[in-house]
Amino acid sequence: MLKEEVDVEVRGIGAGGSGIADLPDGRVVFVPRTTEGDRARIRVERIRPRWARGSLVEVLDPARSRVNPPCKKYTxxxxxxxxHVSYEDQLTWKGRFITDALARIGGLRKVSTPEVVPSPSRLRYRNRVSFTLRRLSGGHVVAGFHALHRPAHIVDIDSECLLPHQKLSQTWSKLRAGWGKSAELLPSAGRIRMTLGLSGENGAEVDLVVEGGRSGWDGERLFKSVGAVRAIWHRPSENKSAGEERDRMILAGGGVLDAPTPTFAQVNDEAAELLRTHVIKCCTSALQSNEQVALPTFPIIDAYCGSGAYGSALASEGLSVVGIESDPSAVEQARASVRAKMAQHNKEFGRFEVQEGLVEDLLPTLLPAEVLVFNPPRSGLHEDVPAQILANAPRRILYVSCDPATLARDVKRLGDQYALDRLRAFDLFPQTAHVEAVAELTFRGVAQ
Incomplete structure (x- = not known):
């Protein structure tokens, strides 16, 4: 059956965005670029004992929700x-991805599909984008994104991508035009990663991070040739021991300075603000509903707090928050934010203390709390954290998740001590299968 063409009826979409259908032998087949209701001719590309992967050959009868993709490189x-799916149906499927994971992995089969708050912008929403450059034989260069069916290959992209902010797209075209023949002005490595991000006041400028190659690369020549970036950061590929040079920044005004590693930030500013507002509202409501209870010194713990977006906003409401973050540069940014907010709000500002370290190391020393906010990486909570929570249980948990699978796993680890009260989702990544979820859990058991 491998490489054979077969006709299938697509019955759903999986969490990775591929359509789901059934082969004649009963195996489930995942087919990118198809959607529920499509009748399609596919080619079987890969076979496993219980499932297969296919590629779309032809849509024989399109589904109601199918639309023409706006990107020329989408295939x-x-x-x-x-x-290829209408935006309204994208939102519907993203809600289903969450409830499916909670049922399949978390064992919660009676959870209603959450509302997915749409992104204010469906295209041109990314404030940061990364490209990969590969040097090929004969001096040829290809730079863009990984190919759909051949991830080791790079699809050459100039201005075709519709997700980056227009300024980033324009800067990428200027960078391509300015890096010289065979990308001679970039570090001499076979593979280089380049990240463009909006910077400066109101995102009026663009910074470039170049990853790869050896230390000592002369980025000044690229800087002068492109002329469209505020600064260039270079992150060499070779391993560095503690205390050695890490990143270097080439400044618009000339000279080279040490630069901190960029910390994590959401790529969709408008949608991220909707998410942040919801989390803050949930926290304040949880405290107001329990005003008669004596609160600990820090009633709110902001775990994996990053640069302090939630903690600073909550402290601006007059609340006391302690944050936990392991990235030193993020900790410094969070503390700088606190200093700025304190100067701005004066006596109205509450308290936001940021502690540097791993959540699994610091959380037991900070509990109990009224509200525990989690915003972990895609891998979810460390395996020790659920037991630490149950040993000194906070009344309310707000779990902000970018991966429904790890959210479901972690909710299951908490057992029946916590009830999932509310679930809401936010579309921070239109046109992709990614979704952000906020789960509100309330303690209903007895602390262990």
Whole structure:
């Protein structure tokens, strides 16, 4: 059956964005670029004992929700997964991805599909984007995104991608035009990663991070040739021991300075603000509903707090928050934010103390709390954290998750001590299969 063409009826979309159908032998087949209701001719590309992967040959009878993807590179580029699905149906499926994971992994089968708050912008929403450059034989260069069916290959992208902010797209075109023949002005490595991000006041400028190559690369020549970036950061590929040079920044005004590693930030500013507002409202409501209870010194713990977006906003409401973050540069940014907010709000500002370290190391020393906010990486909570929570249980948990699978796993680890009260989702990544969820859990058991 391998490489054979077969006709299938697509019955759903999986969490990765591929359509789900059934082969004649009963195996489930995952087919990118198809959607529920499509009748399609596919080619079987890969076979496993219980499932297979296929590629779309032809849509024989399109589904109601199918639309023409706006990107010219969509059939070959692996960057987006859902451009062929109407935006309203994208939101519906993202809600289903969450409830499916909670049922399949978390054992919660009676959870209603959450509302997915749409992104204010469906295209041109990314404030940061990363490209990969590969040097090929004969001096040829290809730079763009990983290919759909051949992830080791790079699809060459100039201005075709519709997700980056227009300024980033324009800067990428200037960078391509300015890096010289065979990208001679970039570090001499076979593979280089380049990240463009909006910077400066109101995102009026662009910074470039170049990853790869050896230390000592002369980025000044690229800087002068491109002329469209505020600064260039270089992160060499070779391993560095503690205390050795890490990143270097080439400044617009000339000279080279040490630069901190950029910390994590959401790529969709408008949608991230909707998410942040919801989390803050949930926290304040949880405290107001329990005003008669004596509160600990820090009633709110902001775990994996990053640069302190939630903690600073809560302290601006007059609340006391302690944050936990392991990235030193993020900790410094959070503390700087606190200093700025204190100067701005004066006596109205509450308290936001940021502690540097791993959540699994610091959380037991900070509990109990009224509200525990989690915003972990895609891998979810460390395996020790659920037991630490149950040993000194906070009354309310707000779990902000970018991966429904790890959210479901962690909720299951808490057992029946916590009830999932409310669930809401936010579309921070239109045209892709990614979704952000906020789960509100209330303690209903007895602390162990």
């Amino acid at each position: 070959e580029c692996g960057g987006c997964q859902l451009q």
